[in-house]
Amino acid sequence: MKTMTxxxxxxxxRAAELLHHSLRNDRLAHAYLFTGPKGAGKKQMALHLAKSLFCQEKEADACGACLSCRRIEAGNHPDIxxxxxxxxSIKIDQIRHLQKEMAMRAVESIHKVYILEHVDKMTTQAANSLLKFLEEPPAGVIAMLLTEQSHAILPTILSRCQIIHFSPLSAEAxxxxxxxxxxxxxxxxxxxxxxxxxxEARVLSQAEWFAQLRNVMIQLVQECKQHNSSALYTIHDMLQKSDKLKEELPLFxxxxxxxxxxxxxxxxxxxxHLINSDQQDVLQGQALIWTKAELLHGIDLVxxxxxxxxxxxxxxLALERLVLQIQEG
Ligand SMILES: [Zn+2]
Known part of the structure; x- marks a missing residue:
C-alpha cells in the first residue's frame, strides 16, 4: 500500500492543509465534523489524523509503517x-460505551480519538447523549464525526464542531x-x-449490463446513418431483451x-477530451459521416x-421518434 502523508x-x-496546520501548531479542535459526498475520503482523512497524532516515527504526520500506524490501519489501536x-442507526448504548472508553486513561499517549461514521443516523437519545459529551469533552479526547448529510444533524451538535468540507471527487480522480x-x-x-x-461509478464500470448498454448505443449511432430500419430493430430488440436495459434508458x-x-x-x-477514448477508431469513422450541425442538433434531441x-x-416510442428525427436531419 502507498504511504499517505x-x-x-x-x-x-484544503482539508488536509487545515488539519495538518492545526496538528503542527498543537491547535486541534476537540471535535471535527467531516462533511461531503461518499467516496470523498473522509474516513481516510480521519484515520490519517489519528495516525499522525500517534505515529512513533514522524512529527505531525504518519509514517504508515511503525507499530502505531499499523495498528490504526488494522483497526486495533487501544486509544482509537x-x-x-x-x-x-447509532444507538444510545453505543454512545454510552464510547463515553466509558474515552473516560479511561489513554494507553499510548495523552490522546484518545473517536470516529463516528454516518453521524446523521443517530437515534434522538444517542444524539442528545453525544451532545452532552461534546459539551464537556474529556482532556485529550478528539472527536471526528463523519457525514454525507450535514443538514440532518442537530444544529446544537454542529455548533460544537469545527466543520470541514470535503468536495466531490473529480471524474479524473x-x-x-x-x-x-x-x-x-x-x-x-x-x-x-x-x-x-x-x-455508483464502481458498480457501473463492473456491470455486464452497462457494457451492453454502451455497445447497443454505439451500434445505434452507426445505424442512424444507414437510412433503413435497422436502428428501429435495434431499439425494439434492446427493450424486449432486457428489463434492466429498459430501466436504464436515461443512462443510455x-x-x-x-x-x-x-x-x-x-x-x-x-x-x-474524448470520454470514449477506447473507441477512437469507431469515433474517427463516424466523424466522417456526421456534420457538426447534425451532431449539435442530435445532442439537443437526445x-x-x-x-x-x-x-x-x-x-x-420516444426512442423511435428520436431516431427518426435524427435520420431526417
Ligand atoms: Zn507511524
Missing part, C-alpha cells in the same frame, strides 16, 4: 474507537481509483463521467450524449427525449 491528499488539499451505525482496482481505463473513464459518486441517453460529443471532439481534433422519458413518456 498530508501532502498526498491531493483530492482534498470507531463507531458505525448498529443496523439503521474517480477514474484513477477504479483503474487501481483493476477496471479498464476506458470503462473507468466512462463511468466516472456518468456519475460523480465513486460507489447520457451515454449517447457523451458519444455524440466525442464525435465532435474528433472533428475538431481534441482527442485529449436531451429532449431524456426529459420526455423522465416525465413517463412511452420509452420505445
Amino acid at each position: 498530508w501532502t498526498t491528499f491531493s483530492q482534498q488539499p 474507537t470507531v463507531i458505525t451505525p448498529d443496523g439503521a 474517480i477514474a484513477e481509483k477504479l483503474v487501481l482496482e483493476g477496471v479498464s481505463a476506458g470503462m473507468a473513464r466512462i463511468a466516472s463521467h456518468i456519475t460523480s459518486n465513486l460507489e 441517453l447520457d451515454l449517447l450524449i457523451l458519444w455524440l460529443r466525442d464525435i465532435l471532439y474528433v472533428q475538431v481534433d481534441r482527442h485529449a 436531451m429532449e427525449t431524456k426529459n420526455r422519458i423522465e416525465r413517463n413518456a412511452n420509452a420505445q
Whole structure:
C-alpha cells in the first residue's frame, strides 16, 4: 500500500492543509465534523489524523509503517474507537460505551480519538447523549464525526464542531481509483463521467449490463446513418431483451450524449477530451459521416427525449421518434 502523508491528499488539499496546520501548531479542535459526498475520503482523512497524532516515527504526520500506524490501519489501536451505525442507526448504548472508553486513561499517549461514521443516523437519545459529551469533552479526547448529510444533524451538535468540507471527487480522480482496482481505463473513464459518486461509478464500470448498454448505443449511432430500419430493430430488440436495459434508458441517453460529443471532439481534433477514448477508431469513422450541425442538433434531441422519458413518456416510442428525427436531419 502507498504511504499517505498530508501532502498526498491531493483530492482534498484544503482539508488536509487545515488539519495538518492545526496538528503542527498543537491547535486541534476537540471535535471535527467531516462533511461531503461518499467516496470523498473522509474516513481516510480521519484515520490519517489519528495516525499522525500517534505515529512513533514522524512529527505531525504518519509514517504508515511503525507499530502505531499499523495498528490504526488494522483497526486495533487501544486509544482509537470507531463507531458505525448498529443496523439503521447509532444507538444510545453505543454512545454510552464510547463515553466509558474515552473516560479511561489513554494507553499510548495523552490522546484518545473517536470516529463516528454516518453521524446523521443517530437515534434522538444517542444524539442528545453525544451532545452532552461534546459539551464537556474529556482532556485529550478528539472527536471526528463523519457525514454525507450535514443538514440532518442537530444544529446544537454542529455548533460544537469545527466543520470541514470535503468536495466531490473529480471524474479524473474517480477514474484513477477504479483503474487501481483493476477496471479498464476506458470503462473507468466512462463511468466516472456518468456519475460523480465513486460507489455508483464502481458498480457501473463492473456491470455486464452497462457494457451492453454502451455497445447497443454505439451500434445505434452507426445505424442512424444507414437510412433503413435497422436502428428501429435495434431499439425494439434492446427493450424486449432486457428489463434492466429498459430501466436504464436515461443512462443510455447520457451515454449517447457523451458519444455524440466525442464525435465532435474528433472533428475538431481534441482527442485529449474524448470520454470514449477506447473507441477512437469507431469515433474517427463516424466523424466522417456526421456534420457538426447534425451532431449539435442530435445532442439537443437526445436531451429532449431524456426529459420526455423522465416525465413517463412511452420509452420505445420516444426512442423511435428520436431516431427518426435524427435520420431526417
Ligand atoms: Zn507511524
